Amino acid sequence: MWLVTTFLLMAVTQTHADYSSLQAVLSQKGLQKVSHWMTDWLQNEMSKITLPDVSGSVDIFLGLVHYVLHDMHVVRCDLPEPSVAFSEGTGVSLQVNGLSLAINGLWNTQFGIIHDSGWFDLAIYTINFNTLLEFQSTEEHLSISSVMCSADVGSVQVHFHGGASFFFQPFVEKFSGRIKNMIQERICPGFQEGIENIDKDLAASDNIKMDPYVYLNVSLTDSPAVFDNGFELYIKGEFYSLSSPSEPPFSPNHFELPWKADYMLSVGMSEFCVNSAAFAYLNSGVLNITITDDMIPKSSPIHLNTSQFGSLIPQLPKLYPDMEMEVVLYASDTPLISLNQTVINVNLSASAKFYAVKTNTDLVPLFRLDMQYSFNAKVRIDDQLLKGVLELNNLTIVLGSTEIDKFDTTPFQTMVKLALNSFVLPKLNAQLKEGLPLPRVKGFSLTNSVMTIENGFLVVATDISSPFDFLQSDKL
Ligand SMILES: *[C@@H]1O[C@H](CO)[C@@H](O)[C@H](O)[C@H]1NC(C)=O
Ligand SMILES: *[C@@H]1O[C@H](CO)[C@@H](O)[C@H](O)[C@H]1NC(C)=O
Ligand SMILES: *[C@@H]1O[C@H](CO)[C@@H](O)[C@H](O)[C@H]1NC(C)=O
Ligand SMILES: *[C@@H]1O[C@H](CO)[C@@H](O)[C@H](O)[C@H]1NC(C)=O
Ligand SMILES: *[C@@H]1O[C@H](CO)[C@@H](O)[C@H](O)[C@H]1NC(C)=O
Ligand SMILES: *[C@@H]1O[C@H](CO)[C@@H](O)[C@H](O)[C@H]1NC(C)=O
Secondary structure (H helix, E strand, O other): OHHHHHHHHHHHHHHOOOOOOEEEEEEHHHHHHHHHHHHHHHHHHHHOOEOOOEEEEEEOOOOEEEEEEEEEEEEEEEOOOOEEEEEOOOEEEEEEEEEEEEEEEEEEEEEOOEEEEEEEEEEEEEEEEEEEEEEEEEOOEEEEEEEEEEEEEEEEEEEEEOOOHHHOHHHHHHHHHHHHHHHHHHHHHHHHHHHHHHHHHHHOOOEEEOOOOEEEEOOEOOOOEEOOOEEEEEEOOEEEEOOOOOOOOOOOOOOOOOOOOOOOEEEEEEHHHHHHHHHHHHHOOOOEEEEEHHHOOOOOOOOOEOOHHHHOOOHHHHHOOOOEEEEEEEEEEEEEEEEEOOEEEEEEEEEEEEEEEOOOOOEEEEEEEEEEEEEEEEEEEEOOEEEEEEEEEEEEEEEEEEOOOOOOOHHHHHHHHHHHHHHHHHHHHHHHHHOEEOOOEOOEEEEEEEEEEOOOEEEEEEEEEOOHHHHHHHHO
């Protein structure tokens, strides 16, 4: 019996595994781009290599000359574009052939009581560098480590300047071997230090603050998958309210991202991800606005005024003659969004609480209307703009509560429907027809993007460009 129970328990816990609501795949084409951007970073890491002093002595028959080579630093690093490839099941292999470094430093000698000093420059050619990076999920975040690294240094040239530097030149052979080994020993640790810093940054970012109201949990639900042509991340992808984070009353839906190798990046977002955003905004109290009469254009035929509302609610002007009104409009339930092959369906529950304004601080509650909206949206990305059409599917308005007796809400429903269909939606649709710009993240922009709506999720496949692109094309 216990066996059956255990088995059932296992089955239950397995079905309750966290589905990822956000999935992203970087393709080979995307990796090429990332490595192009990484060239600058790598160059910078190589330039930060610190070299210890080299000291020793040279026997010149008359006695020993003690020397110190010190304050060595990399002044120039020439890095050819690395070649990168996915290593299935592990991560990415990176290979650099023909890296060169220029190093400057100072020298001091002591021969008895005679001190001398000067400077030198050192050129190191044909450094080959080879590493394998492993991607893993550690404590639910992406971790990256260098599991293999090798470097070999081709040739070294040293020139001494200043003081009696002619004296050193014959001993170059002796130094260059030592310096070559020293550099060779420092390339991999230097690179690994850089990778460890990136790894620390990754560990510190399990959520992204989107705006003052919500954050996105980007912890991983599973180990990253490395294929021979791409790298996929499974991200929790749930939005939370910053002020009152809580779990929504609906659960994640499963989906599998159909990604495209001819785009650098494919991102899939499930219905749950989108709906958790709606729930988070609702919890933050953002979907709550107060409408006063001064917000309504003077030219509008309808004003928030008890006399005017007399045609809809006959008893209102009798109870509160000729008073301004105020409306608090808020989302009363989580908006529910469903993604259904080409169409996005949005169901919105909103309430409008009406008040009569006696004085600025004295509001008399009148009644509350509960409204159910259902919209259909068709959206697409065209020319890097988000375009679409929004149409009203269904609208029902009922009287939620009243302090002034019951009244028929059918005229309200007709009026709101008319206002939506003849003013609000045409205006919105005109904007959607022209298109809204796609978001940019830290200067990175999307190019060639396409969006498809699938059953229960949406996919954006895109190329990425950054301001570095044209800086680097200048250099290459
Ligand atoms: C994100 O989700 C993971 C997994 O459910 C959880 O362990 C982690 O605490 C969450 N982080 C935040 C900041 O909500
Ligand atoms: C809307 O905002 C007002 C004032 O900020 C607040 O008193 C009210 O409780 C809010 N209502 C909802 C449903 O969030
Ligand atoms: C209400 O509207 C009527 C005419 O529609 C206008 O005469 C009156 O001044 C308005 N009252 C307030 C308080 O705005
Ligand atoms: C939204 O409401 C319509 C009817 O008003 C219904 O057919 C549809 O299934 C609802 N969609 C969601 C996501 O609840
Ligand atoms: C969405 O699509 C599914 C399957 O294609 C279908 O069963 C469902 O009725 C559709 N829902 C809506 C609101 O159109
Ligand atoms: C609109 O919604 C109401 C209830 O919410 C429902 O009775 C009615 O059938 C819906 N109409 C359409 C066209 O979906």
